[in-house]
Amino acid sequence: MLVGNDSSLKLNDSDTVTLEMGAAHKNQEYRAALLTTSDGIVTYDADNDAPTIWTDDRGALTFSNKEIADQDYTSVQGFANSQVSGYLAVWVPVGASDDQDSRTAALTDANLDDKVLHSNAALDSNLIYEGFSNFQPKATTNDELTNVVIAKNANLFEKWGITSFEMAPQYRSSGDHAFLDSTIDNGYAFTDRYDLGFETPTKYGTDKDLRTAIKAL
Numbered sequence: 001m002l003v004g005n006d007s008s009l010k011l012n013d014s015d016t017v018t019l020e021m022g023a024a025h026k027n028q029e030y031r032a033a034l035l036t037t038s039d040g041i042v043t044y045d046a047d048n049d050a051p052t053i054w055t056d057d058r059g060a061l062t063f064s065n066k067e068i069a070d071q072d073y074t075s076v077q078g079f080a081n082s083q084v085s086g087y088l089a090v091w092v093p094v095g096a097s098d099d100q101d102s103r104t105a106a107l108t109d110a111n112l113d114d115k116v117l118h119s120n121a122a123l124d125s126n127l128i129y130e131g132f133s134n135f136q137p138k139a140t141t142n143d144e145l146t147n148v149v150i151a152k153n154a155n156l157f158e159k160w161g162i163t164s165f166e167m168a169p170q171y172r173s174s175g176d177h178a179f180l181d182s183t184i185d186n187g188y189a190f191t192d193r194y195d196l197g198f199e200t201p202t203k204y205g206t207d208k209d210l211r212t213a214i215k216a217l
Contacts, residue, residue, distance in 0.1 A: 002076065005086040009078030011065035018060040019077050023027070025093070026059040034090040040083035047094050103127075103161060127161050130147065132168035134186045138203060147205035147213040154216035165217050170210055171195060172202045 002017060011017070014071050021028070043183040044050035055061050063076045097149050104121035111118055131150050139145045146168060157165065169187030172195045176182050182189035185203045197206040204210070 001091075002087060002089040004078060004088075005075075007078045007080035007085045009076070009087055011076055013065065015065065018062045019063075019091070020066050021055055021059045021061055025055055025057045026057050028059070029094040030055065030091045031094045032060060032089065033092050034088060036079050036084050036089060037082065037089050038079055040081050041088065047072060052094060053091070069116075101161065103163070109192075126163045128164040128166055129162045130166045132166075132186075132204065134184055138185070145201060145209055146203070146207035147209035151209070151216040154213075157217070167210075167213070168204050170202065170204060172197070172198070178186040 002019070017071055021030075029052055031047055031052045032042075033042050033050075035044075035051065053063070065075050065077065076087060077090070079085075103125040106122040107120060132146055136146070139178065142148060148166075150165075169190070171187045171190030173185040173187060173189045174182045174191045175185065176189075179189070187202065187204070196202065196210060197204070200206075201209070205213075
């Protein structure tokens, strides 16, 4: 994955961006799954018609400001449009199974070194989904409420391989418009720790919607 937040990014002729895939992936063909263009993000669901690039004999994918093999959108540059501000690209091996699971199973061996956190492949393969945005518009119907949408899509999140889910602050914002959080009602500028939408919905739904979403997840 390539990620950048500079919408004016422009590589010089001598600049390159390299993804080290490892020696196990040397001389292997990769194809685009997501690419950023001037019109937004283009998705490729299959190997056919997707731009491709090969790793070298060390397993490195190298990108530049030039198109590769006359394919579109394989150069790295920044864009500003309704879908992305900067650059986003995802590359996957050609021929990879659509339903493969790249997560690593957790170890069952006990750790006796008195350390709280042990970084390992299983922990590092966790995928966290942030289920809200400060600037998402307010719902106009019950079906558009965030927690209602989350509950309906729990199976989709599981299919994506999501392992952890970050929910919005479920409090009701003060609404006094004294600063940003109290203006966009994101749940941070709260004055009542117990108001989770019992009487009327918060920006994200009612207390019942919250319980339903948690159970679904």
